[in-house]
Amino acid sequence: MSKPLILVSNDDGISAxxxxxxxxxxxxxxxxxxxxxxxxxxGMGHAITLNSTLRCDQIHIDxxxxxxxxxSGTPVDCVKLAVSTILDRKPDLCVSxxxxxxxxSINVIYSGTMSAAVEGALxxxxxxxxxxxxxxHDADFSASKEVVKSIVEKVLEEGLPKxxxxxxxxxxxxxxxxxxxxxxxQADANWVEDFDERKDPTGRTxxxxxxxxxxxxxxxxxxxxxxxxxxxxxxxxxxxxTAHETIPFLKKWEL
Amino acid sequence: MSKPLILVSNDDGISAxxxxxxxxxxxxxxxxxxxxxxxxxxGMGHAITLNSTLRCDQIHIDxxxxxxxxxSGTPVDCVKLAVSTILDRKPDLCVSxxxxxxxxSINVIYSGTMSAAVEGALxxxxxxxxxxxxxxHDADFSASKEVVKSIVEKVLEEGLPKxxxxxxxxxxxxxxxxxxxxxxxQADANWVEDFDERKDPTGRTxxxxxxxxxxxxxxxxxxxxxxxxxxxxxxxxxxxxTAHETIPFLKKWEL
Numbered sequence: 001m002s003k004p005l006i007l008v009s010n011d012d013g014i015s016a017x018x019x020x021x022x023x024x025x026x027x028x029x030x031x032x033x034x035x036x037x038x039x040x041x042x043g044m045g046h047a048i049t050l051n052s053t054l055r056c057d058q059i060h061i062d063x064x065x066x067x068x069x070x071x072s073g074t075p076v077d078c079v080k081l082a083v084s085t086i087l088d089r090k091p092d093l094c095v096s097x098x099x100x101x102x103x104x105s106i107n108v109i110y111s112g113t114m115s116a117a118v119e120g121a122l123x124x125x126x127x128x129x130x131x132x133x134x135x136x137h138d139a140d141f142s143a144s145k146e147v148v149k150s151i152v153e154k155v156l157e158e159g160l161p162k163x164x165x166x167x168x169x170x171x172x173x174x175x176x177x178x179x180x181x182x183x184x185x186q187a188d189a190n191w192v193e194d195f196d197e198r199k200d201p202t203g204r205t206x207x208x209x210x211x212x213x214x215x216x217x218x219x220x221x222x223x224x225x226x227x228x229x230x231x232x233x234x235x236x237x238x239x240x241x242t243a244h245e246t247i248p249f250l251k252k253w254e255l
Numbered sequence: 256m257s258k259p260l261i262l263v264s265n266d267d268g269i270s271a272x273x274x275x276x277x278x279x280x281x282x283x284x285x286x287x288x289x290x291x292x293x294x295x296x297x298g299m300g301h302a303i304t305l306n307s308t309l310r311c312d313q314i315h316i317d318x319x320x321x322x323x324x325x326x327s328g329t330p331v332d333c334v335k336l337a338v339s340t341i342l343d344r345k346p347d348l349c350v351s352x353x354x355x356x357x358x359x360s361i362n363v364i365y366s367g368t369m370s371a372a373v374e375g376a377l378x379x380x381x382x383x384x385x386x387x388x389x390x391x392h393d394a395d396f397s398a399s400k401e402v403v404k405s406i407v408e409k410v411l412e413e414g415l416p417k418x419x420x421x422x423x424x425x426x427x428x429x430x431x432x433x434x435x436x437x438x439x440x441q442a443d444a445n446w447v448e449d450f451d452e453r454k455d456p457t458g459r460t461x462x463x464x465x466x467x468x469x470x471x472x473x474x475x476x477x478x479x480x481x482x483x484x485x486x487x488x489x490x491x492x493x494x495x496x497t498a499h500e501t502i503p504f505l506k507k508w509e510l
Contacts, residue, residue, distance in 0.1 A: 044300070077464065
């Protein structure tokens with residue numbers, strides 16, 4: 001029986017330690033094609049490249065069996081290029097990450113890592129985004145690799161319902177200290193921005209985006225709760241973002 | 256009684272005819288502050304600027320009563336900067352657009368116009384994105400202006416439930432030919448990509464993203480149905496993208 005075809009992407013760029021750790025795991029499980037940004041694309045959300053051209057060149061990073069392409073575009077561009085142009089059949093799985101830093105709760109909508117997974121789901125591919133709660137470049141991905149292996153094997157075995165993908169966040173803990181997995185909902189949390197205003201050498205103002213994270217959600221069924229309590233959080237995510245529950249309210253309007 | 260404070264943004268850039276039409280309407284209704292990209296940001300989804308600095312400078316485009324700022328960042332950056340730094344109180348309304356081109360069905364997740372509205376909703380502001388089904392620069396926004404006026408007055412009067420905003424798409428029709436408004440769900444539709452592969456003058460390959468739109472949804476309660484039948488589509492949109500219906504399926508997994 002042929003091995004599953006696995007597409008790998010991320011938003012930290014093709015040379016980031018997180019994607020190298022992800023590739024290490026999945027190349028033991030399937031035939032791996034990597035199509036990932038040639039540089040950092042964090043915070044790119046579901047952006048696509050409309051106003052400029054894209055480059056996508058095959059590159060060689062290590063002596064593993066995978067095939068790799070570095071792309072000048074966003075994570076979503078990478079998945080679109082892979083599916084429509086690079087691969088000769090639809091992949092059996094699309095994985096994205098392992099992100100350096102959390103994509104829990106509201107971070108999911110800003111995350112390029114998760115947008116690659118959402119785009120995979122849109123294309124009808126079972127898709128998972130992985131993130132470790134450690135922003136550092138030299139984060140320890142050893143526990144994350146065990147988590148990736150378990151989730152990937154399960155998704156290949158069970159599939160995922162049409163229209164959804166998984167957002168998997170991993171606490172910054174040694175593997176033996178992780179308590180297990182929690183299937184969760186996205187917590188009601190947000191960033192409160194505090195732009196850092198500076199002057200450039202010519203006296204003109206510029207800003208750096210900074211902010212603090214605020215969790216308003218007291219539920220124990222959220223990703224924030226799971227992560228704070230030592231669990232891996234697994235949130236199913238969808239791309240039908242209709243607020244169905246708001247439709248009756250609006251139907252009462254006379255427009 | 257003081258007038259409502261209305262924040263205006265878009266993704267086509269501050270000088271686009273669509274945002275000028277939107278400003279024309281809302282400055283008759285409230286005190287208007289415009290914070291919009293200094294150039295085109297279409298397809299930016301929910302992207303934010305993390306790896307570079309932002310510029311945001313007050314500019315003067317016409318002699319209207321509004322205050323205007325042009326920002327180097329994405330539509331989401333514009334809303335974040337407005338709320339945290341430029342405005343001295345939370346706006347009563349955030350409007351985005353009028354986009355040159357459709358943001359119906361799956362386009363909502365790629366749209367910078369809608370991401371500005373979603374970010375407004377995240378900040379707790381009643382928010383609406385407006386789009387006209389005409390991509391041309393010199394599109395006729397006269398019917399759209401009537402639609403904007405009706406929706407804005409209604410939202411200021413009724414508010415919107417926490418956690419949702421509106422995605423309003425307007426058919427390319429004279430105002431008298433528009434049949435009315437339909438409250439809808441996002442249609443199950445998608446783009447099938449077909450990258451245009453070319454060679455640059457040095458012989459290296461590059462790509463342009465192109466594709467064709469496919470509507471898989473036969474329902475008559477979708478935005479695609481409403482627009483095809485001459486109605487303005489009004490879809491409530493949310494930022495909790497948990498696929499709640501998938502949680503029971505995942506809970507059966509033994510991880």
